[in-house]
Amino acid sequence: MNNPINKLVNGLDEDQRQSLGDLSRLAHFLETDKLPGPGKEESARLLEALEPYLPDATAPRTRPPANWLRLARSQFVLFEGSFWLSGALILLLGLLMAAVNGRELLPLAFVLLSPLLAAAGVAYAFRPETRTLGELERLTATRPVELLYTRLALVLAFNLLTSVLLLLLIWLEGSQVVLWRLVLVWLGPMLALTGLALFTTIRWGALVGTLLPLGLWGSLVLLGWREAFYHIAEGMTLTSWLLVEVSYSSPVLMGSLMASLVGMGLLILAGRSVTRGWQSWS
């Protein structure tokens, strides 16, 4: 828009422009007024005067709600196809089990494997491969705790989705297990192992973050197996025993609720740990 006449008439209606006639002399006349701009020193003085008014940048800002979604979406780049494929395979396995003997096998598999998968997902999301990326992430205005919980939420959401679909299969199979109790018995270990995986991954790396929950859960399963074998000796099947324990045992339910609390505590501790780390040197 360098043409001086256009600068004058741009925006006016056509009949207004026509009515004004030839404005070239006016435009050129107005152009002769060349006001000088401020010099570098004047701008520097202005900047110095404005310095005290610059907002305080030292305090972290809370993220607006709309940005959380954007942050969550951005995390998808870190989850390779293999992650989503593994979830699909688990569902496929569930379908196969349902085809073979869904009533008994599915709840067993669900209780035993689901918490492990959540922990594995956490270890995957924070795997060593992303360490350089971790440094670059650290050097942004996004607080690590925001990143941590967003990424964790994605892992848990995916785990929840596969679990809900498996639960649906269990329900469709007409299993005798009490569903709401099954959910609680699943939730406790899932949260506990996820919290443990996250906390240990942050503190000691992904290897410890994988092995510790795996080891702990494996030990608990073995202890449970011992108990199960005792009842099998009395004539119950393994899966029947599990169904009874899940559906009627108060200690199992209480234990699961305790595990949920421990898991949530570990998740909060993990968040505090990264916040402390971010507010100091690496």
Next chain:
Amino acid sequence: MAVSCGGVRLEGDEQVYARVRAGERTAMAMLVERYHGPLLKFLTRMTGLPQTAEDLVQDTFIRVLRYRGVSPRCFRPWIYQIARNLARDTFRSAARHLETEYPSDEDQGDEWMADPVDTESMMLQTSNRLQVNALLQGLPASQREVIVLRFYQELSLEEISTITSAPLGTVKSRLFHGLRRARQILEQEEMRRDE
């Protein structure tokens, strides 16, 4: 809104301002670099007082830095609006101090704009600056303002509408009548000179 001019300007004003609000000094320097000159020229043309214009530019930037509300959707008309209002408020309070009554016509509140230059003929002025100033002083203040914002600051009529808080139709009308009057003044002066 990112403006790209030869690849130099990567960020729109709105993004730069968002960074200023986050406390970034370089962003503040960018904003000053972009607007110090244009605002100074605008306020100098409107008030006729270079030193006052300097002070008003600083006050404008301080207002922008101190602002705590929702960020403006369009930064450019917003900062001009602040500058214009500050200039108007400054002169209003000066006028009150002198116990000056406001005129009751459409130019009410526009006494902050530069006083008419005391001269018999525009063409007798010794510098282009003064000649142009004399022509613009022959216009009602509201028309003068629109022409300055349109021609010298290259703002769109929509932006001028925001800045002056006048409907777009009114802005067009002021521009139209202002240009017609300005052209008439120039022709009359040129005829007088030829005589």
Next chain:
Amino acid sequence: MAILELKIQGLSKSFGSQVALQDVTLDLVPGSVALIGPNGSGKTTLLRCLASLLKPDNGEIWFNGLPYAQNFYCLRGQLGYLPQELALPPSLTPRRLLEYLGTLKNIPDASQVDHLLSALGLKSVADRSFGRLSGGQIRLTGIAQAFLGQPSLLLLDELTRGLDVEEREHVFALARKPLPGRLILFSTHDLSDVERLADHAIVLRQGQVIFSGKWTIYSGKLQINIHR
């Protein structure tokens, strides 16, 4: 008046018995500063300390008048860093990496990403995974992410490492674009990089600053030594 101030006072860092930095004191203002020195002189250690990735054993760093310990949030929001080694997930692409980091840096749209990819000649490989890119292309991506968000403090370790002539030209063109109040501190082994890009130079040897000042003065001294 300096828009950005970076003051380093008595910085020291050791790794076991190995002294990496020894009583480094510097006062940096906007401009382009080259950090040069032989391998093991402490360049990377200094840059990592300034990037807040490494805690020094002694000394203080102030960013815009505040000590680092009180200023991490502000610092990290205004910082661009190029690591010496870039180990990025092989399945990621340059575009995805920049978009991801752009989100973390709260950059609202992707136009900067497109601009940086073009400026560094990465447009044609923007959607190719890192596993299929050359070392130079990966390095350029690292440089692009450092410049994302137009940070006021750029710390670039081994800026032109692994880059060919054409790739270097892209980098110089980007780094030379004026931005008021920005400080670029880059390390390099190539003195021609310093000639092309730096106003000032800091020379390190065995963790100590042996020269800090205008590059033309230091290069003059080098010439004298060569001709002796």
